[in-house]
Amino acid sequence: MNDAPSGWKISQALSAWQSARAQLLADDPDADVDSILGAEAEDVDLIKSGLLSAAQWNATQAKAVASMIEDLDTRRHRFLAREREAKGTLFAVMTALDERKFVAPHGTVSIRAGTPSLVITDEAAIPPEYLRTTVTPDKAAILADLKQGVVIEGAMLSNGSPSLAIRSK
Numbered sequence: 001m002n003d004a005p006s007g008w009k010i011s012q013a014l015s016a017w018q019s020a021r022a023q024l025l026a027d028d029p030d031a032d033v034d035s036i037l038g039a040e041a042e043d044v045d046l047i048k049s050g051l052l053s054a055a056q057w058n059a060t061q062a063k064a065v066a067s068m069i070e071d072l073d074t075r076r077h078r079f080l081a082r083e084r085e086a087k088g089t090l091f092a093v094m095t096a097l098d099e100r101k102f103v104a105p106h107g108t109v110s111i112r113a114g115t116p117s118l119v120i121t122d123e124a125a126i127p128p129e130y131l132r133t134t135v136t137p138d139k140a141a142i143l144a145d146l147k148q149g150v151v152i153e154g155a156m157l158s159n160g161s162p163s164l165a166i167r168s169k
Contacts, residue, residue, distance in 0.1 A: 010044055017047050056168060 005013075024031055094102060094111055102109045120126070137155075146157050 005044070013044050013047070017051070 090102075090109060091111065094100075094109065100111050142152055142155050143157075146152060146155060
């Protein structure tokens, strides 16, 4: 069984909670801080329980928003595809009629000459001053080798930071 925390540790815990609460209120005065960080209390176990509930509730909200964003993004792509179709058909109609310009009450459409664009015919023949190269470390391979004890100049393993794990019943 764990010993009861000292008064100093309880004070530290309450200070961390109050600091987070004050920062949240400073960032968003209209925020429902009690539902985000748990109701104000002097009992550390109630604060922890409230924070756990808040973390779980916020995770659920984040998942719901992500789902809404995914649905809206799908819808956005559908609208963009319809826009491309309408523009392509308008271009085809105007080209078939040999029209360069069409004026309507809600907009004007013009067919203009194309602008020059680049076509690479032989990439190997391009002079070096026109090449871009980026070299990035293969972090997965480096990590795997370091874990096996290989010494790699310019890289090392660090101690992982403690993290919080939450399991829901």
